[in-house]
Amino acid sequence: MAITAAMVKELRDTTGAGMMDAKKALTETAGDMEAAVDWLRTKGLAKAAKKSGRTAAEGLVAVKVGGGVGVAVEINSETDFVAKNADFQSMVSQIADAALGAADIDALSATDLGGKTVADTVTDKIATIGENMSLRRMARVEGDGVVSYVHNAAADGMGKIGVLVAFSGDETFARQVAMHIAATNPASLDEASLDPAVVEKEKQVQIEIARESGKPDAVIEKMIVGRMKKFMSEVTLLGQAFVMNPDLTVEAAAKEADTTIAGFVRLEVGEGIEKKEEDFAAEVAKAAQG
Template sequence: MAITAASVKELRDKTGAGMMDAKKALTETDGDMDAAVDWLRTKGLAKAAKKSGRTAAEGLVAVSVTGGTGVAVEVNAETDFVAKNAEFQKMVGDIAAAAVGVANLDALQNADIGGKPVSEIITDKIATIGENMGLRRMEKIEGDTVVSYIHNAATDGMGKIGVLVAMKGGDEAFGRQVAMHIAATNPAALNEAELDQAVVDKERQVQIDIARESGKPEQVIEKMIEGRMKKYMSEITLVNQAFVINPDVTVGAAAAEAGAEITGFIRMEVGEGIEKKEENFAEEVAKAAQG
């Protein structure tokens, strides 16, 4: 019986198996869909479908720099144990290396590593390791110099927080200090111009409302707001933050002293923005005992 592309896709959607595995299953079972599902299950290749509903909020961020291009990727798994798994780490490193040569996340999902697209490689790893996984994010940055830093490294080039800093001038040592600062302080933007104006307007309105509660004259309120907004900018914009290496100067001033101009940065932390479902230990054990 001829195996069609549509039947291969249907089997992949049902089981989460890789394309070649789905095709082989259909070939082995003469195109019988139900038998092909069973064939994949017996080979341990249909596990991915069962795992797909589980929250994957752990994992690793990996960074890779080639010349003036840097990339950060986040690959998630369900538990921190998998982040320490050498197989998982190798996969994440391979994905980060492939990301340097593609434009966006969709292209990375389809990027070829050893004859397979990244999406299939992840599906295969779900089957072998037994946890839900996913390629969640990819961000790129370019500059005259791009410096990387990993905080809480699991192995070389990957860990819980990855930072990339793009600069003109300066040296790698200074760039690394800035990257460490970014890991610690998590600035919202490089400078005031790059902040979301809606965020700035909302904060200004909050400060106006607070100031007016004081009952002070309008001209005093205006000065209060000006001072508070300046303090707000010094807390959330990188170049205006007090430099953790030397809190007496701002990051922008430290960069000028180092002969550098910071042109951009990426900070990526594992699991940020993912809502984790909390379960107590007794419930977890009971659930495991039920199969």
């Protein structure tokens, strides 16, 4: 029996399975829709997919360093409880190891991990643990040396915030910078690497604020220069006051330590994910009615 796109769509809508999984299920069952649903269930794919609508904003960031390369990987779960699960942590650690040999998130998803891809490994874990999970982000840095730091560590090399710093020079100082980055969350290394759109937006905001003061344009121009300089000192790593010695900027402290900071990565679990606010009372009332 020919498997049509409409059949694949129907099975996807019914089970929430991926397109290729739905097509394979229909092929394996000669187009029998009910049998295809059962086939997906036996493979754990329908169960995993049904949970895909739930927000996964908890989880872990894992960092790994080797051979002048550092990688940080964020893998999300629905609850912090699962993030503390040893089975979940083991999977995260293995995926982070695999990330050292991957160029980006797509390559990592397709990387073999004990006979199955990383993507399939996560899908299987969804079915086993019973929570939605996602391989969300991966970042890497390279340099003469790379150090890592994990804040709120849940296990070795993984926690809520993971930082990598590429450097040349003093490793101890580089680790202090990694801790600084975890605390201050700079937007970029320096002014040159800051997104021009971010700079322009801030400049326009400051211009409008200054105009509200009613001062002459010549005065406003000087005000903007000062305010943008302050902005750069707040959002760029090298321009920030060093948390270990606030009398110095990170750039000045690096010079004293004879160290060059070449780049950094900072990943925080759930960053940018809109978490659904649950009304617990309404949820209980709904359950009672059902």
